[in-house]
Amino acid sequence: MNDANPLSVVALRPDLAAIAEWIQPGKKVLDLGCGDGSLLRYLRESRNVFGYGVEIDDKNLLSCFYNGINVIQNDLESGLSSFESDSFDYVILSQTLQAMRHTEDIIQEMLRVGKQGIVSFPNFGYWRNRVQVALGQMPISKALPYHWYDTPNIHLCTLNDFEELCRRCNAHIIECRVMSNYRPVHIFPNLMGMLAFYRFERAK
Amino acid sequence: MQDTKSVGVVTPQYVHIDKPLQLKSGATLDNYHLVYETYGQLNAARSNAILICHALSGNHHIAGVYADKEKSFGWWDNMVGPGKPVDTKRFFVIGVNNLGGCHGSTGPTSIDSKTGNPYGASFPVVTVEDWVDAQEKLSQHLEIEQFAAIIGGSLGGMQAMQWALDYPEKVRHALVIAAAANLTAQNIAFNDVARQAILTDQEFYGGNYYAYDTLPRRGLRLARMLGHITYLSNDSMAAKFGRSLRKDELSFGYDVEFEIESYLRYQGDKFTDLFDANSYLLMTKALDYFNPADAYDGDLSAAFQAAKASFLILSFTSDWRFSPERSREIVKALLDNNLNVSYAEIASNQGHDSFLMENDHYHELVRAYLNNIAV
Numbered sequence: 281m282n283d284a285n286p287l288s289v290v291a292l293r294p295d296l297a298a299i300a301e302w303i304q305p306g307k308k309v310l311d312l313g314c315g316d317g318s319l320l321r322y323l324r325e326s327r328n329v330f331g332y333g334v335e336i337d338d339k340n341l342l343s344c345f346y347n348g349i350n351v352i353q354n355d356l357e358s359g360l361s362s363f364e365s366d367s368f369d370y371v372i373l374s375q376t377l378q379a380m381r382h383t384e385d386i387i388q389e390m391l392r393v394g395k396q397g398i399v400s401f402p403n404f405g406y407w408r409n410r411v412q413v414a415l416g417q418m419p420i421s422k423a424l425p426y427h428w429y430d431t432p433n434i435h436l437c438t439l440n441d442f443e444e445l446c447r448r449c450n451a452h453i454i455e456c457r458v459m460s461n462y463r464p465v466h467i468f469p470n471l472m473g474m475l476a477f478y479r480f481e482r483a484k
Numbered sequence: 485m486q487d488t489k490s491v492g493v494v495t496p497q498y499v500h501i502d503k504p505l506q507l508k509s510g511a512t513l514d515n516y517h518l519v520y521e522t523y524g525q526l527n528a529a530r531s532n533a534i535l536i537c538h539a540l541s542g543n544h545h546i547a548g549v550y551a552d553k554e555k556s557f558g559w560w561d562n563m564v565g566p567g568k569p570v571d572t573k574r575f576f577v578i579g580v581n582n583l584g585g586c587h588g589s590t591g592p593t594s595i596d597s598k599t600g601n602p603y604g605a606s607f608p609v610v611t612v613e614d615w616v617d618a619q620e621k622l623s624q625h626l627e628i629e630q631f632a633a634i635i636g637g638s639l640g641g642m643q644a645m646q647w648a649l650d651y652p653e654k655v656r657h658a659l660v661i662a663a664a665a666n667l668t669a670q671n672i673a674f675n676d677v678a679r680q681a682i683l684t685d686q687e688f689y690g691g692n693y694y695a696y697d698t699l700p701r702r703g704l705r706l707a708r709m710l711g712h713i714t715y716l717s718n719d720s721m722a723a724k725f726g727r728s729l730r731k732d733e734l735s736f737g738y739d740v741e742f743e744i745e746s747y748l749r750y751q752g753d754k755f756t757d758l759f760d761a762n763s764y765l766l767m768t769k770a771l772d773y774f775n776p777a778d779a780y781d782g783d784l785s786a787a788f789q790a791a792k793a794s795f796l797i798l799s800f801t802s803d804w805r806f807s808p809e810r811s812r813e814i815v816k817a818l819l820d821n822n823l824n825v826s827y828a829e830i831a832s833n834q835g836h837d838s839f840l841m842e843n844d845h846y847h848e849l850v851r852a853y854l855n856n857i858a859v
Contacts, residue, residue, distance in 0.1 A: 308822075332819070338845055341828055345852035352815060352827045362816050 292322050294462035295475055299372060299398055302455070302479055303329060307369035310334070310393060312356055312386070313376035317344035324349065331368075334360075357382050360389040368394040375475075377401045379432040387449045391482050396454065400477045403458065405438030405470045422461070423474045439470040442478065452483040489565045491523040491572055494548035494558070496588060499625045505583075505618060508773075511608035514597075518622050519588030520544050520580040523564060524572035526628070532859035533628045534575045535619065536560065537636035537643035540711070540767045541759060543587035546579035547572070562842045569850040574859060575632065583618050584610045584766040592762030593694065603762075605691025610766060612639075612774045616646045623654070632857050633657040637839035638806060639767070642774045645814070649776055652792040657857055659850070661798045662839040664810035665784050665817070666775035671805060674714055675768040678707035682761045691762050704761045705752035712751050717802040717835035784813060785820035794824035796853050798846070800838035801831050826853065 292300060296319045303309060305327040311320050314333025317340075323329035333351040335341050344351035352362065357380065371394030373386065378401050380386055390397035402423035403409075409419035418428040426433065437445070439456070446453055458465045458473025465472045496519050505513045521544050526533060536546050538559070547564040550556040564570040564577055581589040584607060592607040623631070634655050636644040641663025648658045667675070682688060685703030689696050713721075725744040740746045780786035795818050799811035808829045818825040830846045832838040838846070 330822070332825075338831070342845070342848055342852055345826065345849055346855070348856040350824050350826050352819075352825070353829050354827075362812065362819055364820060367819075 292318060295400060295459060295477075296322070296374065298457060298459060298464075298477055299374060299400060300327070302398060302477075303327060303370055305329065308367075310360075310363065310368045310371045312360075312371065312373045312390070314344065314349070314351060314372075315340050315374075317347040317349040317351060319372070319374065320344075320349040321347045356380060356386060359385065360393050363393045365392050366395065370394055370396050370398055372398045374398075374400045375402070378434070378436050380435060383435045384445065384449060387445065387451065391449065391451055391480075396479055396481045397451065398477070398479050399442070400475060401437065401442065402433075403439055403470065403473045403476045404436040405440070406460070406474045407471050408474075410471075421474070439473065439476050442476065446478070446480055450483045451480040453478055453480045455479040489567045490557075490561065491548040491565050493551045494521050494523065494545070495551075496521050496544060498588070499622060501618070501621050501625070503621070505614065505621075507608055507614045508611045509609050513583070513590065513608065516583060516590035516618070517588075518580055518583070518590075518618060520578055520622060521546065521548075521558075522579075522626075523547050523577045524566075524575055526576040526626075527859060529859075530628055531630070531632060532575050533623075533626070533631050534570060534577045534633045534635060535623070535631050535647075536564070536570070536577060536579050537615075537619070537634065537640035538579065538582065539636070539638035539640045540771065541708075541755070541764075542640065543585060544579040544581040544589075545587070546577070560840065562840075563847065563850070569847045570635065570854060571851075575854070578622075578626070580619055580622055582610070582615045582767075584763055584770075586760035586763040591760070592691070592766070593760050602692075602694045604694055605762065607762065607766065609769055611770050612642050612646045613650065615770070616643055616650055619643070619647075620651055620654070630654050630656060632859055633659055633854065635659040635661070636663070637661040638663055638836065639771055639774075642771075645776065646774075648791040648793040648795070649787065650790075652790055655793040657796065657853075658791075658793045659796045659798070659853070660811075660814060662800055662803055662806045662811075662836060663814070664806045665777060665814050667772055668810075672772050674710065674805075675772055678710050679765055679768055681706035681710070682765060685761075688761065691765075693761070699756065700761045701756045704756045704759065704764060705749075707761075707764060708755040708759075709748045709752040712748060714805045715836040717804065717833055719802060719833045720835055723833070784817040788817045788821050788823070791818075791821065791823060795826070796850075797825060797827045798839075798849065799827075799829050800834070800836070800846075801829060802833045803836045803838060805836040 309331035311333045314335050320333050334354050336355050371390040412419035457477045458469040460474040500517045502515045545558045546560045547558040566573045581587045584591045592603045596603045634644045634647045641660040644658040644660050648655045682703035685700035687698045688700040728743040776787040777784040797811050797815050799808040815827045834841050
């Protein structure tokens with residue numbers, strides 16, 4: 281039973297919309313670090329998707345409540361022990377991987393709990409980032425809006441780096457997309473992509 | 485100044501139920517009455533009812549005041565009222581005193597029609613399941629087929645869970661606050677020390693103290709003092725009392741010296757005027773016995789297969805009597821059954837009692853959750 285007030289579907293942030301495109305209707309989704317819950321709400325209202333969000337921040341949690349989604353307050357660093365193996369069609373980790381301490385563990389947990397994992401992250405190999413590093417400074421940009429000393433991002437990587445982690449975690453990459461300024465990019469992804477999106481599954 | 489968010493003056497109501505209630509223990513209550521209060525208006529579709537279940541020492545008086553008694557605010561007046569998180573402008577809210585209680589529903593102080601004397605020790609042991617069955621009879625009396633929500637903290641949260649298990653069609657949402665799926669050994673131990681304090685009081689007379697025109701005051705007082713310690717946290721006691729003394733110097737005796745002693749003794753004394761010792765014994769037993777997983781070889785997820793409601797589970801960081809870990813066990817069982825569930829772990833230093841306290845974040849979460857319930 282869904283009691284949430286029927287609200288018009290709000291325009292999703294383009295990076296979340298890109299993830300939503302990958303989700304088949306009627307499936308079951310776990311959104312890790314779900315923020316204010318707008319992706320889950322969108323998926324429920326437009327694709328009849330059932331799911332749960334996991335969020336640690338009190339303010340975000342309250343927004344999730346107002347969005348009427350299922351949300352569990354939990355620290356992702358402590359793993360996903362509340363969730364059974366193979367219990368979700370998709371496990372999403374949107375722009376959170378780079379801020380996590382236990383990077384490899386969370387990928388392994390996503391592979392355990394979900395049939396497919398979806399990860400998005402700011403690509404450190406984006407050309408503007410490379411230019412700033414070449415000029416002798418840590419990059420600051422739309423996707424990386426922090427100073428080196430106040431950033432929550434402790435594990436930044438490039439597309440190549442992430443693909444290497446996938447191999448290490450025995451994850452088979454199904455699909456990769458990149459975006460720049462919220463528009464799809466099709467050439468030299470590791471250079472031209474500001475945001476990276478990967479869909480993967482356990483390697484057979 | 486008048487509190488515009490108060491439900492104002494309220495009057496308790498009674499219902500007499502003339503059908504036998506089969507209890508889990510095997511005993512039967514031939515007939516009984518329940519005292520309850522309601523706030524707000526039941527809508528035409530009868531779809532906006534919320535039942536609030538009380539905890540160990542609570543009762544049916546949840547919100548508002550009594551006309552003849554100043555400051556007689558209900559025990560959850562900060563939560564329930566017009567414009568409050570449980571908004572009586574939207575919802576029809578019901579509070580009911582549980583069987584075995586001492587505030588108007590049939591209990592040990594009531595007269596047993598068979599003997600003409602108070603039930604006393606002969607009042608049967610009641611369980612959370614029995615309470616829920618009796619509450620369901622009240623819902624029939626009020627012609628409410630389905631509750632928009634059932635809400636409870638602590639022992640009240642256990643009733644909210646039990647409702648979702650026993651009457652899945654009648655509960656759309658269950659709000660389970662600072663509760664657990666069963667008591668730990670430590671919790672049962674605290675309860676038994678409290679019971680022993682009462683049972684070994686010389687004025688207890690095997691539970692029939694009414695006949696002797698006396699009360700097991702010392703026992704009930706000790707039971708409450710012990711309980712009260714466990715409802716607070718070390719931090720909140722340190723902040724509120726620390727090592728403060730009543731007088732400036734030590735007296736090297738056993739009279740009240742520290743502020744905490746004074747506070748606990750006051751709480752204990754006050755409680756003996758308000759609560760019946762036999763009821764206290766019964767309530768603690770209901771807590772001890774609650775264990776829905778029992779019938780499923782300890783598998784809580786299997787127990788929740790029957791449930792259909794959506795759940796909100798809330799815990800408080802400093803609650804060591806019903807810790808967040810215990811709430812997460814409930815969440816896990818709900819997740820395993822693909823039920824709608826949200827869970828928040830609320831930062832608070834006030835221990836188990838946090839669920840009764842004003843806390844902006846806590847109240848906002850409840851408000852936001854209930855806001856999404858269509859009525």
